[in-house]
Amino acid sequence: MNKKSLGITIDNKERAREALAFLSDNIGEYEKFKPIDFAQYLEMIAQDPVKMIRNIFQVFHDMMTSHVKRLEDADEQDELDRIDYDCTRLFVEGSENPYFTDRLFANRLMKHMEGLRHGAQQNQIYIFHGPHGCGKSTFLNNMLKKFESYANSDAGMRYEIVWRLDMAKLGEGRKVESVSAIERLVNFIEHPHGDVSKKVTEACISPAFHSDFIEIPCISHDNPILLIPKKHRRKVLDKLVPNDKVKWKIFTEKEYEWVFSHEPCTICESIYQALLERLGSPEKVFDMVYARPYSFNRRLGNGISVFNPGDVPLKQNVMGNQMLQHRINNLFRDSNLINYTYSRFSKTNNGIYALMDIKSHNVERMVELHNIISEAVHKVEDIEENVNSLFLALMNPEDKKNIRDFPSFTDRIRYINIPYVLDIETEMKIYNNIFGRHVRDAFLPMVMDNFARIIVSSRLKPKSDALLEWIKDPSKYRLYCDELLMLLKMEIYSGHIPDWLDDADRKALDGKMWKRIFNESENEGNYGFSGRDSIRIFDRFYSMYARENRLINMPVLCSFFKGVMKDYPKMVPGGFLESLLRMYDYNVLQQVKESLYYYNEEQIAKDIKNYISALTFELGAQGKCLFTGEEIHVTESFLSSIESRLFTEGITMERRMEMRSDVLNQYTTYALPREMMVEEKDITETKLFLSLYERYVYNLKKRVLEPFLSNENFRRAIRDFDTADFKTYDKRIRSDVKFLIKNMADKFEYTEQGAKEVCIYVIDSNLAGKFK
Template sequence: MAKKTSTSKKLGAIDIVEHGKKLESILKLSQGLREKDRRIPMSYNDFLFIANLKPDHVFRNIFQLFYDMVQYYIPETEDDFPVNNDSVGFLGYDTTDLLENGVDEPFFADRIFANRFMNLAKGFRRGIQNNHIYFFEGPPGSGKSTFLNNLLVKLEDYTKTPDGRLFSVYWKIDLSRLRKGFSLSESIETESDEENEKNNTLMFSCPNNDHPILMIPRELRKDLLKELLLDKATYKKFTTSKEYEWVLKDTPCPICSSIYNQLIDLLEDPADVFNMIYVRRVEFNRQFGKGISVWNPGDEGMRGLIMNESLQRYLNDFFRSDDIRFMHSDLAYTNNGVYALMDIKDNNVKRLVNLHGVISDGVHKVEHIEEKVTTLFMGLLNSEDRKHFENIRSFQDRIISVTIPYVLDYETEQKIYRNKFGKDIGKLFLPHVFENFAKVVISTRLNLANDVLQSWLVDKSVYSAHSDDDLLLLRMELYRGHVPPWLSEEDVKRFTKPVRKKLLELSELEGQSGFSGRQALSVFNDFVAKFRERDELITMSNVAEYFRNLPEKMASMVPKGFVDALFKLYEITILSEVKEAIFNVNEQQIIDAISDYLFALNFEAGETVRSKYTDNEFTITEDWLYGVEQYLFEDGLTAAEIASRRRAIHKEYIARTLAQDIRIKKMEISETEQFAQLFKKYGDTLKKHALEPYMANSNFRRALTEYHTENFNTYDSRLKGDIKFMLKSMQRKFGYSAEGALMAVLHVVENNLAEVYKDI
C-alpha cells in the first residue's frame, strides 16, 4: 500500500507539472492570438508620432499596401542575364512565400507570369493605378482562382503583421465634453459592433476606412508634413510624388466630414476635436467582407444602402441636427480594400456593369451623397467572357488585363506534379525522363510559328543536336530565363535587348491552348498509374510510346515530330553521360602531353629536346606532333590547315602564355588560360571516343546483360573493373540509382548509340 501511495503521489506531481505546461502553452497561444487580432485604438498624437518614425508605412492607401505586401513576400532579385547592362527586366522572382507556402492549394508561377505580376505591382507603387479594374485573364484550367485566392489570403495575413498595418479613423466622442453632466444611459449599436468603454463615450469606426491624415483640412496638410517630416528628401517625396498625391488631395468620407464639422461648431479649440479622433488598424477579413470582398457569379446582391438606424437616431437627437447622415453603400466595406469578382458570369456581369461609373469616376452616389471610392478592383476573366463588356467603349480604357497562361516552364510543371502526386514521384523515372514528360506537355501550349527566332538565329540547323526543328525546346529555356550554353557565340551576341523584348511580347500569345492544367494532371495520373505497380523505372521509351498512342484529339495537340526529336536528344544526352562515366584517364598524362607539345613548338622537326616542364626527352617528328594534335584538332583538316593551327597556338604561347602568364605573373604552365583551353579540347576528344574500344569488345555487351548474375564473375578482371567504375560514375556524376545506371548504359549499348550518333 505504501508503495502505491508513493507512486500515486509521484503520478499526481507529474500530472500537475504536465497540466502546468499545457496551461502555459494555452496562455502563450492566447497572448499570440490577442496580439495578432486585436485592434487597440491609439490617439491622434500617437499616430503622428508613428508617422514621424515610419512615414512609408503610415501614409499608404490600398495600392501602396498591396505593393508592400508583394515586396514583403517576394525578395528582391538581380537580373541573371549573362550580358551586363542589357536588361529587359525579365527577372527570376521567387514567388514561393506569396503563392505556395501557408495556403490550402499552392499556385506555381513560372517566370513569365511572375514578371507580369511584379510589373503590375510596381505600377501600383508608382501611383498609376487609379480608376481601373484589374483582370487576371487566362484559359480554363490555368489556375486563376487558385492564384487570386492565395493572393487574398496573403494580403489578409500581411495586414495582421506590424509591417502590414493600414490605419483608419476611429471616433471616441466624449459626450459629456459636449454637454456638461451628460451620461449615456444605454448602449448604442455601433458599426464596429463594440461595447462602449464608458457611459459618456460614443465609439465607432469610420465605415469607409478613411485614412487619418484626411481629417486634417487639405490646406493644412502640407504644413503638417513639413513639421512632421524633417528630412527634406522625405518631405519632397510625400509632397511631390504622384504616388502620394492622395495624401494632399483626398477628402474624408461624408460621415466623418459631417461629424468633424459638427464638433468644430460645438468646440472652440480644434485640438479638442482631434482628441476625439483615434486611429486603429483596418480590419481585413474576407469571411465578413471587411477590407476584402469576394463575389462569385452565383452570389446574390446585397442592399445598396446600409444604415445604423439606432446610431443615426441618437446622433440626430444628441446634435439636434440632421446634418450627420450615418449611411453608406456596401462599397464602403472595401474602401481602401479589395473588391474581387470571381469570373464574369451570371450576377457578376451585372456587378461589373454597375461598377463602370464607380471605377471611372472614383465616386458612388448614396442617395444624394457622393461617396468617394478608393478600392483595388480585381477580377478573373475567361477570354470568352469579354463579350459582356467589349461593346462598352468607354469601359475599355478602364480595364487592365494580366495574362495567366498555362505553365510554360517545365520545371514549374514538375513542381505541380510533385505537389499533386508526392514529392518523390520523380524517383519513379530514370534521370531526364520526368523532365521530358513535362516538356511534352509544355510543347502543346506553344505556338509553332515564331518569327523572332527565325530572324534572330543565323542558322538554326546547327542546333539539331540540342533542339527540335521548331526550336520549341530553345523557347522553353528562354522563357525560364536560361540562355543555353550550346548557342553559338555569334547568336548570343545577336540576342540583343530588342530581340528579347520582342520574344517577351510574343509570349503574351503563348499558353492559351494545349493541355490545360487539369488535363495535364489527368494525363500524368493516367501515365503513372500504368507503371507505378511495376518494379522498374519509367524510361523515355515508355513516355514516347504513351504520347504516340494518346486519343487522336489529345495527340493532335503534341507538335508533329516533337516526341521523336525529344527522344533523339535524350539518347544523345545519355550517350554523352556514358562516355564521360567510362572515361578513366590519368589527368597527369594529359597535362604532360600538352606541356611537352607547347614546349616542342619552339623547335624544328628532327630535333631531340628535353622538356623544361616535364623533363621528358623526345624527338620532334610529324608523327609525334600528330599524337597530340589528333585530340586538339577536328578530323579532316589538310596539312596546310594543321600547320596554320599549329602556328596560331605557338604565337599565343609566345605572346601571352610565356611572356605574361609565366614570366610576369609567375603562373605554372598548367594554370594558364591557353593550357586550360587545350586541356578541355584534349579531354573532350578522349571522352568522345572513350566508348569505342568497349563497343568493339563483344564481351562488354554480354557482361552488362549478366551484371547481376553469377556469370559476371567469369569475365576479365579489368573489364569488370571498368564496368563497375562506369556504373558508379553514372550514379555519382549524374544522379542515377544503381538500377537506373545499368538501364541507361544498356540502352546505349544495345541500340549502338555510339554509331548512330557518331557524327554529332
C-alpha cells in the same frame, strides 16, 4: 443528480479553468486592435511615417515585395529583363491549394505591382485573364489570403478613423435618450417578462444603450490623417517628419499624392464640422478622434469582398444604422446634420473588391464599376461617397465580349495575362505537389523532365520569329534541339542559356533579343494542354508504367504520347517527339562517356606543352621542351600521335599543316608575348593551352566507348552488376563497370538500377554509332 452521474469531476473543472486561463493569457487580439487617441497616432507617424501613411495600393505593393524574393543580382536582371523571382512564400507556403508561378508570369506580375505603387492607381481595374484550367482562381484566392494575413499583422497594419464623442463635453451629461419604438420592441423581445417601462429605462442607462461616449467608426475606413484640413497637412507633416529622404519622398513622389489631395468621407467630414461648430476649438474636436487598426476579414466582407458570378446582387444598395443614427440625431439635435448612410462599397473602401469571372451577375457588377473607377466617386442618394479601392477581376478570354459595349472603360483596364505554365521546372513542381516527390523515383533521369517538355510544347507557337532571327542556322544544333527551336525556347523561358550554344550565338543574345523572345510569351500559353489536362495525362501515364522492377524510360514515354495523340490530335507539334528523343539520346550518350572516361590530367598537360614547344622546332630536330624540360624528337609520328587526340578523325595532311601553323601563330603572337611575358601567366593559363586542353579531352571522351561496344562481356557485366554472376567476369571488366556505375550515380544522380538500365539502352541502341 450528483456531479459524478453527470460525468463531471473536480479534475475536469480544474482542467477547464486552466484552459480558459491559457486562452486569457495568450489571446491578445483585443490589445492589438485597441484604439489610440489622435495624439498617439501623430507620434506613430513621427516614428515611422512610411508605415503609418499608406493607402491600399502601397500596402498591397509592400505585401507583394515582402513575400516575393529576388534570387539574382538586380543590375543584371534589369538589363536582361529575366529576373528570377521566388513566389513560394506568397502562393505555396501555408496554402491548401498551392499555385506555382513560372518565371514569365512572375516577371509580368511584379512589373505591374511596381506600377501599382507609383501610378494613378485609383482609376484602374486589374483583370487577370487566361484560359480555362490555368489556375486563375487558385492564384487570386492564395494572394488574397496572404494579403488578409499581412494586413492584419504589424508589418501591414493601417489605421482608420473612429470617433469617440464625449457626451459630457458636448453638454449631454448622462441624460437618458429617448428610445425609439424599434429599441423598445427589441428590449421587449429580449425581456418578455416584468415591467416593460422599467426594462426600457434600465436599458437606456445601461452601456448597451447609453454610456459616456458614442463611438462612430468611419464606414469608409479612412486614414485619420485625412481629418486634418488639406491646406494644413503639409505643415503638420513638416513638423512631424524629420528632414531626410523619407520626408522628401512623401512630399514629392506621386505615390503619396493622395495624402495631400484626398478628402475624408462625407460622414467624418459632417461630424468634424458639427463638432467644430459645437465646441469652437479644433483641439477639442481632435480629442474625440481616435485611430484603430483596419481589420480585414474576407468572410465578413470587411476590407475584402469577393463576388462569384452566381452571387445575387443585394436589393438594398443604400445602408445605414438606425440606432446609431438615432443617437447622433439626439446628440446634435438635428436629423439632417449628419447622415449616417453608405453603400456596400464602403466596406471595401481602402481595401480590395474582387470579381471571380466576368459573367452572369458579375457582368452587372462590372458595369456598376464603370463610373466608380472613372471618377472614384459613388453616389449614395444625395451623398457622394469616395471609393479608393483596389479592384481586381478574373476573366476567361471569351468573356471579353461582356465589356465591349463600354469602349471608354478599356483605358481603365490593366490586363495581366495568366497563361498555362511555359516553364519546365514549374510544370515539374506541379506534378511533385499533386503526386508527391516520390514520383521522380519511378523515372530515369531526364525522362520526367521530358514529359513536361512535351506538355509545354503544345502551349508554344511552333514558329518563333525572334529565335529564327537570332539563330541563323538552326540545323547546326539538330543533336540538341528541334528544327523549330522550341526546346531552346523552353530553356530561355526557364532562364537558362544552354551549354551547347556556340560563342557567336551567346554574344548575339543581348538584352534586346531577350526582350523580343520574352515578348512572344505574351501570346503563348493560351492553348494546348491545360493544367487539368496535364495532370490527368500524367496520372494516366504514371499509373500505366510505374513499376518497382523497372524505371520509366524515353521509348516508353514517346510511345505513350503517340497513343495519346489519338485523344488530343495535333496538340504536340509534328516531329517534336523525334527531336526530343534525339536530344535525350545524345545527352545520355555523353553522360555514359563522361562516366566511363578516365583521364590523367598531368599526362594531358604534358602532351600539350610538348606539342606547343615542338612546333617551335623544325621537323626532324631534337630539343628540350621549354615547359617540361623533356627531350623531344620532332618527327611526323610524334606530332601525329598527339594530333590524333586534338583534331577530328580523317583530317587531311593539308588541314593538319594549317592547324599546326595556327597553333604556332597563336603562341608566338599572343600567348608568349602578351599573356606570359606581360601578364605573367603560366603556359597552362593561356587561352591557347586551355583551348587545346578542351579539344584533347573532348576527343578522348568521344572515343571512350569504342573498346567496349564490340565486347559482349561488357554489356552482360553491366546487366549482372551487383549479382553473384558479376564475380565471374574478368577483373578489368569488373573494374570498368564499377567505375561506370559509380560515376553515373555521383555525377548524374542515377540509382544503381537506373545506371544499369540506361547503359544497356546506350549499347543496345548503338547510340555511339548513331552520333558518330
